[in-house]
Amino acid sequence: MLPALIAAIQLLANQPPATGAQGRPPVSTNSIGIRLAALEPGSFTMGQDGPPLEDYLRQKPLADVAKATSRIDFDEKPAHMVTITRPFLMGVTEVTVGQYRHFDSGFKRNAPRSNTADDDAACGVT
Incomplete structure (x- = not known):
């Protein structure tokens, strides 16, 4: 399981x-x-x-x-x-936004949020 x-x-x-x-x-x-x-x-x-x-x-x-x-x-x-x-x-x-940006420096979140932090989990990545 x-x-x-x-x-x-x-x-x-x-x-x-x-x-x-x-x-x-x-x-x-x-x-x-x-x-x-x-x-x-x-x-x-x-x-x-x-x-x-x-x-x-x-x-x-x-x-x-x-x-x-x-x-x-x-x-x-x-x-x-x-x-x-x-x-x-x-x-x-989970991979955080900050960690994902190391991989893809042009990454922008799909869902705009005013309180997005680099330690939030990365989501909407395709």
């Missing part, structure tokens, strides 16, 4: 540096401050096979529906095995 993968990355991010199977530290920081977790080859179950979202929400008071839907990965069906065949690095957190 994706939440399990995210939890594993978060655990790796809080561990002291060590050497991974490919000789890399489990978490490293690149030249612009992006923390990267080294993910090694392996297999895991991604997705879920729980009841349909409608069945789950029918049991909830209307006031709880918004809270409940933010916790349900209803679009991750069916559960299936995923195999990672090569090691790769994955960002521990």
Whole structure:
């Protein structure tokens, strides 16, 4: 499941540096401050096979529906095995606007906001 993968990355991010199977530290920081977790080859179950979202929400008071839907990965069906065949690095957190500007200096946000800061998550990037 994706939440399990995210939890594993978060655990790796809080561990002291060590050497991974490919000789890399489990978490490293690149030249612009992006923390990267080294993910090694392996297999895991991604997705879920729980009841349909409608069945789950029918049991909830209307006031709880918004809270409940933010916790349900209803679009991750069916559960299936995923195999990672090569090691790769994955960002521990989302890329910020400031970090993305290092990659694309001409980047302008699609949705204008007056309070956009460089540490906001980059969104609308295509």
